[in-house]
Amino acid sequence: MPLLEIKNLQIEFGAGVRAVRAVDGVSLSLEAGKTLCLVGESGSGKSITALSIAKLVPSPPARYVGGEILLEGLDVLKMSSSELRDVRGGLVSYVFQEPGASLNPVFRVGAQIKESLQYHRPEAANDTEVIRLLKLVGISAPESRMRNYPHEMSGGMQQRVMIAMALASQPKLLVADEPTTALDVTIQAQIIELLSDLRLKLGMAVLFITHNLGILGDLADNVAVMYAGQIVERGTMREVLQRPIHPYTRSLIQSVPALDIEVERLTAIPGTVPLSGAFPSGCRFHPRCPIAQPACSSRMPDLADVPNGRAVRCPFWDSSGNARTTSRKA
């Protein structure tokens, strides 16, 4: 039994005919101790998918229309609020995009970590454990740092505190929602390395949400690419990075600038991600797709299994042999 299994998840915002389906039939699974990377542009539904794992998308305005989210076999969407509280920050912990805004400005960071301990490991809710956690995430002088307020720390250090807070409960799954987007490039690398170390040291599974495929390198075991609320490609990280088969993934990888080639202009995918509610008919990527066929605008393709344990939502993936194979790491 996988640690996390999302089956055909559907989340809508709004009601009636104006309802907007932000997540449309997403299925994912993640084994204990493995790392899955969920990639997509802003508005692709990746963060909402990630938040829904602990039912954190506020409802209303959101509505969980269909599907299941199984954590160790139990459906999160059917849990009572007290069961949810045990799951949140317990079995599943979160690290968010903006550490500065995600820490409560009026409490000391030590107290905020201790709060997590009180909820999930009350017997360990003491200064010693807070110090141990801060050390674990590489904060020097944790004895004095724990008495800092969030605004007295740098962004990188704030994110380390967020990670320490997430680790307080010894979670089996860590969901990192674009944890490095708001940080400097050098700090990004440090945080990625820290997460990668901790994952091995603590044996937890990690769901990594990002819009930048290049940043992960070989941190992740598997990757799922999202576009306009749907998964368009799924496979092992190595396979997808080296041989992307969905036209969207290919464009996405091509738009990561390479260090070894000088270019005049950075490559970008033409057009923008369609707003949920204004999805085009048929394949949602067809207006921006370099290999679009007339049929693409009329029929929505299924996510079909292809060799090597991969899946792709494009019937023409094989016909595009001209695609350049890319091998790139951050």
Added chain:
Amino acid sequence: MLFRLSSRLFWSAVTLLGTAVLTFLLVNAVPGDVARVIAGPKASADVIKAIHTKFHLDEPIWKRLGYHLNDLAHGDLGQSFVTEQPVAEAILTRLPTTAAVSALAIVMWMLLAVPLGVLTAKYSGSWFDRIVLVLSTLSLSLPAFWLARMLQYSLSYKLGWFPVAGFRGFSHLLLPAATLALLTVGYYARLVHSNMTEVLNSPYIRAARAKGASETAVLFKHGLRNAMIPVITVLGMDVAGLLGGVLFVENVFALPGIGTLAVQSVFNLDVPVIMGTVMFSAVIVVGANLVVDVLYRWIDPRIKSAA
């Protein structure tokens, strides 16, 4: 921090000096001979002259202002023209009543407004939120003297739930304080509501939920403390506005407080008492602002390092 505090103290002193000069000039602009007020309409010219000499009434205004400020600087508020009681003593004996009514009113409206604001923010757009909005608007729009009279008539006189007027114990404070609270609770409920709505949309609230905090802890621990920062500021400033409301309420309910003292002194043209009560109010306002400034540092740790 020390610099900031001393500069605050300096400007507080300037504010008080300005108030003193202004009240003095305003009171002196009122027509009528103060000596006539003191001695009565039938007093002889000699008596009037004696009074003029005693209170320096014939000297030029800038000189009299000098005497006045000099007295103030020595903590001397003068004596009532009417009762000859020292003004400071008159204020101090009435202070506990006013303070008790005000404090009780603040406690009442905060105890009502904070839960109402938090819950209407949580259940924004619900029928509950809308009803509270209507009631808040009503509370904001009612005039103090009208509400005080209405409550006095219906709850005290007709139903007999509260004493009608006067002051012989705690129960006499309940209805006056409730009147003040009802006039203010709507404003505070909306203020807490709007701050809380903003706070509830912030990432640290999502983060608090994500770590397994109960909804109560999310609202009242993580949310409220942040939402109260602007509320405390307004509360500090409102201690001033409260003195205005107290004036009406004390008079309607015949409470021996500073409000009744102020109104009486105006009717009697009792200049020292008028100036004394105004100065006292100014001290309260300035003091409340200082206290808020200090409280602020405690409630919002970010301010300490910014100062």
